[in-house]
Amino acid sequence: MLRVEKLKAGPQPALSFEVADGKCLAVVGPSGAGKTRLLRAIADLDPSGGRVFLDGAERSEVPATQWRAWVRYCAAEPAWWSETPRTGIWFESPHGGVVQAGTRDKLAGDKRLQRLLSSVGLSASHLDRPISALSTGERQRLGIVRALLDDPKVVLFDEPTASLDSANSALIDELVKFLLLAGRTILLVSHDPRQIERLAHARLQLTQVEPLQAPADLGAQS
Amino acid sequence: MEAHPLGLGGLALAAGLIAINAAISIAFRLGLERTLLIASLRMVAQLAAVGVVLKLIFDAQSPWVTLLAGLLMALVAGFEAVSRLERPFATWHAYGLGAGTLLVTGMLGAMYATAGVIGPDPWYQPRVVLPILGMVLGNTLTGISLVLDTITDVASRERAAIEARLALGHTRFMALDEVVRRALKTGLTPILNSMAVAGVVSLPGMMTGQILAGAAPLEAAKYQIMILFVIAGSTALAVTATALGGVLLLTDDRHRLRLDRLLPRKRTSTPNGKKR
Numbered sequence: 207m208l209r210v211e212k213l214k215a216g217p218q219p220a221l222s223f224e225v226a227d228g229k230c231l232a233v234v235g236p237s238g239a240g241k242t243r244l245l246r247a248i249a250d251l252d253p254s255g256g257r258v259f260l261d262g263a264e265r266s267e268v269p270a271t272q273w274r275a276w277v278r279y280c281a282a283e284p285a286w287w288s289e290t291p292r293t294g295i296w297f298e299s300p301h302g303g304v305v306q307a308g309t310r311d312k313l314a315g316d317k318r319l320q321r322l323l324s325s326v327g328l329s330a331s332h333l334d335r336p337i338s339a340l341s342t343g344e345r346q347r348l349g350i351v352r353a354l355l356d357d358p359k360v361v362l363f364d365e366p367t368a369s370l371d372s373a374n375s376a377l378i379d380e381l382v383k384f385l386l387l388a389g390r391t392i393l394l395v396s397h398d399p400r401q402i403e404r405l406a407h408a409r410l411q412l413t414q415v416e417p418l419q420a421p422a423d424l425g426a427q428s
Numbered sequence: 429m430e431a432h433p434l435g436l437g438g439l440a441l442a443a444g445l446i447a448i449n450a451a452i453s454i455a456f457r458l459g460l461e462r463t464l465l466i467a468s469l470r471m472v473a474q475l476a477a478v479g480v481v482l483k484l485i486f487d488a489q490s491p492w493v494t495l496l497a498g499l500l501m502a503l504v505a506g507f508e509a510v511s512r513l514e515r516p517f518a519t520w521h522a523y524g525l526g527a528g529t530l531l532v533t534g535m536l537g538a539m540y541a542t543a544g545v546i547g548p549d550p551w552y553q554p555r556v557v558l559p560i561l562g563m564v565l566g567n568t569l570t571g572i573s574l575v576l577d578t579i580t581d582v583a584s585r586e587r588a589a590i591e592a593r594l595a596l597g598h599t600r601f602m603a604l605d606e607v608v609r610r611a612l613k614t615g616l617t618p619i620l621n622s623m624a625v626a627g628v629v630s631l632p633g634m635m636t637g638q639i640l641a642g643a644a645p646l647e648a649a650k651y652q653i654m655i656l657f658v659i660a661g662s663t664a665l666a667v668t669a670t671a672l673g674g675v676l677l678l679t680d681d682r683h684r685l686r687l688d689r690l691l692p693r694k695r696t697s698t699p700n701g702k703k704r
Binding site for chain 1: 586588589590591592593594595596597598600606680681682683684685686
């Protein structure tokens, strides 16, 4: 259960809501309404007011790295810091050695990686291609694989299918449904009303918020 | 071999060379005459004043006066290291990091060289300590500036990749490891270069000075070797401390990238084209 209490992020007034395990909340609203900022604030990637609880634990009481292992922000355009996706997905453990992101058991991690890759229509060979040689859609799907590899409890999807064709979008939809069945909590920012209808159990409508300081003398003169 | 003291007449003769600069400025209508005059007068006044102050400090022969002078040098150097950053920090913490690092590494380097290697009596002999401290500070200052510039620049450009790693649960030091590595490389380049070309392309200033002052060339070379090692060690310490401190300044204890702690990019030159 993800519970958000008076969260203040971006231009929006403080927001409070709850999302139960296995449920998907769609976050909708016009561009600039603060959808991405809301997701980033829940993942604690930007300073924000208010409190966020996961299964009773408040985020400020949980080490930040642990919080983000539970509450995973999955950006619309995944950024990479390595030549190939594989080195971006495998990383050096802080305790020495190379491990799969978040998994203690390398073999189990391997199997999970294979399953995730095939569920989004990719193969292991994609992991060794240079990032620059991958299409935008392939990069986006690899970003989703990377985000799900260590099995976070909450996934904050920011337009997960923005760069995908309908066939690949359908694969992502299936993956999201599977995650929900497995009891994961999902927040979904999407501009596709049909996708929201297919996946979401509830909607959070963000409205365009007026700038704080309207140009004063424009109104006064008219 | 003996030193050749310089008379006032000799100085005047050297000062005459500034006329070349003035002539070029007038011939090409650079409009630099005024700047040239001010720069020359400043240089003369500053160096003369330093000469007088150094004489007072040398005569005092007190560890406290030496320490005070060293502190002052480190603080000025710290300010210089941070004041010309491309993207300065919004708070004074970067200044504290620069000055603190310079103070600690400068003092360590200077003390190691004097008390440990040279061993003058007394060990705080200002005639030995202060010039060495000056050389160490001057070089570490360059390293610190380069490190801070690289860190802020790379972190701003690689923001998306760094935040992707943070979102995956990496710590701030893991997420910024590439930034640190690049900053360290950049910060260490000048001292590595000057060690590589020392004596071949350039005759280092201290060695030149010692030879002019009448020292045997081999003796001067030994001192120069020693000081380059001391500078290399101090610079390595300083750039590492600055790089790690810089990561702490650019992130917070929730492992978030805080580029909001930087001011907008500075213009590299003033409107009339003068550079600092």
